[in-house]
Amino acid sequence: MSLVKSESSAPIADAFKNLKPLLHHDQYPDNNVFNGKPYSEKFFDILKVRQNLPVYAQREEFRTKLAQSQVLILVGETGSGKTTQIPQFCLYDGYAADGKLIACTQPRRVAAMSVAQRVADEMDVKIGDECGYTIRFDDCTSDQTQLKYLTDGMLLREATFDRLLSRYSVIILDEAHERTVATDVLIGLLKALLPKRPDLKVVVMSATLDAGKFQKYFNGAPLMKVPGRLHPVEIFYTPEPEKDYLEAAIRTCVQIHVAEPAGDVLLFLTGEEEIETACETIQNQIDLLGKRVGPVLVVPLYSSLTPQQQQRIFDKAPEPRTEGGLPGRKIVVSTNIAETSLTIDGIVYVVDPGFCKQNIFNPRTRVESLLVTQISKASCNQRAGRAGRTRPGKCFRLFTEESFRALQEQTYPEMMRTNICNVVLHLKKLGVEDLVHFDYLDAPAPETMMRALDLLHYVGALDDEAELTKIGDLINEFPLDPQLAKMLIASPKHGCSEDICTIVAMLSVPPVHIKASGEKKIAAERAREKFKHDDGDHLSMLHVYNAFINNKQDPKWCRDLYLNHRSLKSATNVRDQLVRLMNKAKLPLVSMKPDDPYYYINIRKALCEGFFSQVAHLERNQYVTVKDQQIVTLHPSTFLNTKPEWVVYNEFVLTTKQYIRTVTAIRGEWLVDIAPHYYDLRTYPEGQTKQTLQRLFDQKRFAVAAKKNESK
Ligand SMILES: Nc1ncnc2c1ncn2[C@@H]1O[C@H](COP(=O)(O)OP(=O)(O)OP(=O)(O)O)[C@@H](O)[C@H]1O
Numbered sequence: 001m002s003l004v005k006s007e008s009s010a011p012i013a014d015a016f017k018n019l020k021p022l023l024h025h026d027q028y029p030d031n032n033v034f035n036g037k038p039y040s041e042k043f044f045d046i047l048k049v050r051q052n053l054p055v056y057a058q059r060e061e062f063r064t065k066l067a068q069s070q071v072l073i074l075v076g077e078t079g080s081g082k083t084t085q086i087p088q089f090c091l092y093d094g095y096a097a098d099g100k101l102i103a104c105t106q107p108r109r110v111a112a113m114s115v116a117q118r119v120a121d122e123m124d125v126k127i128g129d130e131c132g133y134t135i136r137f138d139d140c141t142s143d144q145t146q147l148k149y150l151t152d153g154m155l156l157r158e159a160t161f162d163r164l165l166s167r168y169s170v171i172i173l174d175e176a177h178e179r180t181v182a183t184d185v186l187i188g189l190l191k192a193l194l195p196k197r198p199d200l201k202v203v204v205m206s207a208t209l210d211a212g213k214f215q216k217y218f219n220g221a222p223l224m225k226v227p228g229r230l231h232p233v234e235i236f237y238t239p240e241p242e243k244d245y246l247e248a249a250i251r252t253c254v255q256i257h258v259a260e261p262a263g264d265v266l267l268f269l270t271g272e273e274e275i276e277t278a279c280e281t282i283q284n285q286i287d288l289l290g291k292r293v294g295p296v297l298v299v300p301l302y303s304s305l306t307p308q309q310q311q312r313i314f315d316k317a318p319e320p321r322t323e324g325g326l327p328g329r330k331i332v333v334s335t336n337i338a339e340t341s342l343t344i345d346g347i348v349y350v351v352d353p354g355f356c357k358q359n360i361f362n363p364r365t366r367v368e369s370l371l372v373t374q375i376s377k378a379s380c381n382q383r384a385g386r387a388g389r390t391r392p393g394k395c396f397r398l399f400t401e402e403s404f405r406a407l408q409e410q411t412y413p414e415m416m417r418t419n420i421c422n423v424v425l426h427l428k429k430l431g432v433e434d435l436v437h438f439d440y441l442d443a444p445a446p447e448t449m450m451r452a453l454d455l456l457h458y459v460g461a462l463d464d465e466a467e468l469t470k471i472g473d474l475i476n477e478f479p480l481d482p483q484l485a486k487m488l489i490a491s492p493k494h495g496c497s498e499d500i501c502t503i504v505a506m507l508s509v510p511p512v513h514i515k516a517s518g519e520k521k522i523a524a525e526r527a528r529e530k531f532k533h534d535d536g537d538h539l540s541m542l543h544v545y546n547a548f549i550n551n552k553q554d555p556k557w558c559r560d561l562y563l564n565h566r567s568l569k570s571a572t573n574v575r576d577q578l579v580r581l582m583n584k585a586k587l588p589l590v591s592m593k594p595d596d597p598y599y600y601i602n603i604r605k606a607l608c609e610g611f612f613s614q615v616a617h618l619e620r621n622q623y624v625t626v627k628d629q630q631i632v633t634l635h636p637s638t639f640l641n642t643k644p645e646w647v648v649y650n651e652f653v654l655t656t657k658q659y660i661r662t663v664t665a666i667r668g669e670w671l672v673d674i675a676p677h678y679y680d681l682r683t684y685p686e687g688q689t690k691q692t693l694q695r696l697f698d699q700k701r702f703a704v705a706a707k708k709n710e711s712k
């Protein structure tokens with residue numbers, strides 16, 4: 001779109017008056033506008049690709065539309081260049097010229113990191129200099145940074161420190177269709193912020209957005225559409241429904257390798273276990289075909305892998321075995337973390353069985369569980385969009401076209417199906433008084449809101465008037481779940497904050513014990529046993545970490561004991577950051593001697609400070625969770641080999657059974673001491689647990705009375 005002189009040219013000119021563009025259109029000078037260095041050859045190679053992207057043709061339209069409106073909704077096909085180009089357009093148009101930043105949010109960490117790297121390459125700068133990223137526990141930005149990719153959760157955290165988000169001139173909410181809790185809250189906040197920050201621009205972006213809904217919400221914001229993509233993607237359906245999607249997925253990957261021309265494969269599955277099984281089976285089946293087919297590299301991708309392990313998806317496919325031999329192929333098997341934003345160079349084939357795991361919170365039972373569910377049409381479209389990015393692609397959907405048509409259009413907003421404790425705390429910190437009438441794009445269920453308020457009240461974050469308390473303020477300082485943060489805050493009182501920092505760090509990183517199969521299985525299990533603590537898993541985690549430090553973080557020591565060095569290394573990093581936050585909050589760092597009889601007891605008490613609501617009681621040889629009375633089983637991974645009367649757990653896992661994972665023995669009397677308000681028997685459901693608690697309360701009352709008498 002060109003600017004023509006018309007009656008409207010005055011307001012248009014006005015709209016641009018504060019902008020000092022770095023670059024007009026494609027006139028790249030000899031030297032890099034950011035660092036003054038000559039451009040590299042790679043820069044010009046990438047530039048050619050960029051200039052062919054559909055969004056590039058609409059650069060002028062974007063410039064004008066954004067200048068004229070505070071909010072812009074942008075819908076462009078997958079691969080049209082939204083995530084990589086739009087933030088750069090803002091940059092070159094001068095939005096960061098006066099020291100302000102351009103932010104582009106991503107729902108997932110892998111995407112934030114890899115897109116930032118790509119854009120740094122496109123700008124021909126070092127990552128972390130003018131273009132960087134911020135994800136939880138990893139900040140790769142500097143004073144020079146002008147364009148920052150960050151997870152939506154991180155931007156939300158920043159808003160609690162700087163309510164006006166004054167460092168930013170443009171905020172781009174990418175992949176808005178995913179409707180993560182963090183994006184939804186940001187949307188609500190930004191709407192409220194816009195009148196207070198007339199200089200702030202907001203772009204809401206996605207490939208598959210219900211644009212009308214967003215336009216209406218933002219008071220009639222304009223829409224920009226970007227049709228077209230660089231390369232086409234052909235879609236295939238199965239003629240009949242598949243009975244076993246995992247088996248069908250594995251078979252399809254093997255068939256692609258046997259029958260299709262060169263090009264890497266991306267298969268979507270639902271979770272870690274399934275992915276590891278698929279990787280192994282695909283590799284074995286292809287190995288059996290011997291020299292009749294080319295070599296393969298099968299790589300898993302899921303969120304509990306370390307960022308470095310996740311980077312393996314970008315490795316090159318293997319070379320042919322002999323010169324001129326059959327081409328090698330890479331097969332990436334991933335959860336839906338590869339569904340949006342990512343470009344994995346070389347992917348030509350996408351295999352989509354149509355399922356993912358979704359977090360579903362049941363406010364009645366207070367149980368949050370990951371359930372395998374069918375994906376939406378929007379997700380199917382995003383998945384197909386991972387093919388055909390660097391050349392034409394194919395997407396094999398392992399379901400019929402009819403069942404595709406029956407899928408729901410959009411993913412159900414996360415806000416309406418998960419635990420929203422952190423959201424409530426954030427909103428409170430942001431000064432939102434009336435949580436119920438906050439202008440949500442879609443409001444959470446009232447019952448979910450009540451549950452969140454309840455839990456925050458019990459951990460002491462909110463007072464009786466639902467106002468933020470000092471503890472609530474402190475909890476907000478930590479980028480953690482309120483329960484973990486509460487545990488840290490209460491730990492100095494029990495003389496074990498050093499140890500609790502370690503346990504929280506270990507709970508925040510991918511599992512440290514490597515599972516082995518085949519011959520190595522027994523050796524791996526034996527190695528794991530070395531760190532066992534009879535009282536439970538949290539204490540075993542502490543053992544592993546301390547042994548790692550005592551062995552000078554030696555990678556060989558880790559290998560010998562089947563420990564994941566990278567995970568442990570990131571635990572040290574997370575722990576350092578927690579220690580810094582503890583210091584900042586003036587919470588003392590203390591620890592007792594490990595041979596002190598109270599050492600482990602106090603740590604276990606501190607666990608109860610945060611997790612008193614995640615406790616199970618043994619009744620007639622089975623565990624029942626407190627209050628909501630769900631029957632649960634100890635997860636097979638636990639180190640506990642007895643059945644203590646009371647246990648505290650970190651996670652509720654629903655598979656074929658209801659499991660509790662990461663479990664430690666505690667005593668009922670501690671609960672009565674630490675959380676008497678939660679265990680208020682007047683509101684407690686009838687049953688064996690209530691009777692036991694009643695006895696414990698009575699004992700406590702007698703003890704207090706006896707003490708009083710003694711002192712008389
Ligand atoms: N890491 C990369 N390596 C090679 N090419 C890339 C890379 N990242 C992006 N590209 C190229 O840039 C194009 C646009 O990518 P971009 O991520 O900006 O698209 P998008 O519109 O945001 O897509 P989506 O809706 O899927 O997120 C890709 O299709 C690809 O051609």
Ligand SMILES: [Mg+2]
Nearest residue numbers: 082083084341
């Ligand atoms: Mg994108």
